[in-house]
Amino acid sequence: MSEVTRLIVVRHGNTFNSGDVILRVGSATDIPLTETGMRQAYAAGELLASEGINVDVIFHAPLQRTSQSAVGIAASFPDAVLQEAEFLTELDYGNDDGKPEDEVVIRLGMVENPGMITADTTLDEVRSAGKAALKRWDSEAVLPAGWHFLADRAAQLEADWLEFAGMVASEYAGKTVVAVTSNGIARFSKAILPPGELPEGSLKLATGAFGIYEYSEGKWKNTQWNIRPQL
Numbered sequence: 001m002s003e004v005t006r007l008i009v010v011r012h013g014n015t016f017n018s019g020d021v022i023l024r025v026g027s028a029t030d031i032p033l034t035e036t037g038m039r040q041a042y043a044a045g046e047l048l049a050s051e052g053i054n055v056d057v058i059f060h061a062p063l064q065r066t067s068q069s070a071v072g073i074a075a076s077f078p079d080a081v082l083q084e085a086e087f088l089t090e091l092d093y094g095n096d097d098g099k100p101e102d103e104v105v106i107r108l109g110m111v112e113n114p115g116m117i118t119a120d121t122t123l124d125e126v127r128s129a130g131k132a133a134l135k136r137w138d139s140e141a142v143l144p145a146g147w148h149f150l151a152d153r154a155a156q157l158e159a160d161w162l163e164f165a166g167m168v169a170s171e172y173a174g175k176t177v178v179a180v181t182s183n184g185i186a187r188f189s190k191a192i193l194p195p196g197e198l199p200e201g202s203l204k205l206a207t208g209a210f211g212i213y214e215y216s217e218g219k220w221k222n223t224q225w226n227i228r229p230q231l
Contacts, residue, residue, distance in 0.1 A: 005215040006053070006176040007168050009189050010044055011205035012069040013037030022101040025065075026093035026184070032064040036231070040208030041072025043229035048210075049076040053176055057081045059164075060180035061088035069208075070180045080178075087160040090182035091150055105130035111146035138204035141187045158191035165192040169215045189213070192220045199225035 014037035016022055023029060033041065048055060055077040060070035062084050074080050096104045109130030110117060117126070133144035143150055168177045179189075187203035192213060199211055199222045209228035213220045 003174050004176075005169055005173050007165060007189075007192075007213040007215070007220070008048070008053075008055070008176065008178045008210050009186050009205070009213070010069065010073065010178055010180045010210040011183055011186055011207055012065040012180060013040035013072070013208040015065050015207075024093050024096050024099055024101055024104045025090070025182075026097035027063070027090045028092055029098040030063050030065075033068045037065070037207065038068060038072055039231055040229065041069040042075055043231055044069075044208060044210055045073035045076030047227075047229040048073075055080045055178050056172065056175040057083060058178040058180060059083050059085040059088065061085065061090065061182065061185070063089060063182075066180045066182065070178075073178060073180065085164070085179070087157070087164065088179055088181040088185055091153060091184040093147065094149060096146075102127075105134065108133050108144045108146040112144060138187075139202045141190070141203055154188065157185060157188040161189050161191045165189075165213070165215075165220060169220075186211070193222060194219055197222070201226060 012033065014034045015025060015031050017034050017036070025031065055073070058070045058074055058080050060066045060082065066088065070082055074082055096107065106123070106126055107130070109126035109128070112129045112133045133146070136142040137144055141154070143154060164179070183205055186205050189211070190198055190203060205211060205226055206228045209226050211225040211227070212223050214223050
């Protein structure tokens with residue numbers, strides 16, 4: 001048994017193929033992985049195994065994309081236990097759920113700075129405002145104004161991650177636990193770190209990528225973030 005207690009947060013693999021219209025995929029849009037997405041899941045497990053990490057338990061959201069990713073990772077760890085965890089389920093983006101991403105960007109841009117919208121405002125300016133709001137969401141987990149309805153869930157997610165990490169530290173000491181989730185949920189795992197500490201770079205995980213937390217001396221630290229296995 002490893003002496004290191006690890007929590008590895010994995011984002012599910014690709015759900016769109018090259019050339020597809022990219023949608024804002026939330027909890028109401030339950031779509032499966034693509035062939036590439038499944039390969040990413042297998043590759044994540046293979047990379048972890050190649051680094052000498054033995055995964056003991058894989059928690060995952062009940063959506064197809066996360067369940068399939070968990071199965072792919074588990075292929076490298078035949079003794080690992082798979083278990084659903086409801087809190088890992090992606091956010092519900094309301095009316096934006098399942099909509100084309102560019103349409104979502106424009107709507108968020110319209111809402112972000114309503115006082116700045118005039119008859120002379122161009123679509124590119126609106127789109128730029130929406131992209132800036134999404135960049136803050138990715139890098140700092142700051143909700144766009146158009147998603148204010150998610151504020152309560154975001155606050156609950158921080159509490160959920162803290163509770164989950166506490167459970168891992170106490171019940172899986174010296175073991176490695178994987179949590180397979182979606183990008184909207186993964187970024188809030190930062191809540192388990194000491195105040196003022198964050199994973200390096202953007203909080204966003206690429207599809208099929210993972211980050212690693214390790215527990216020692218009563219606190220968690222982030223050792224790797226946004227590691228994406230090569231296919």
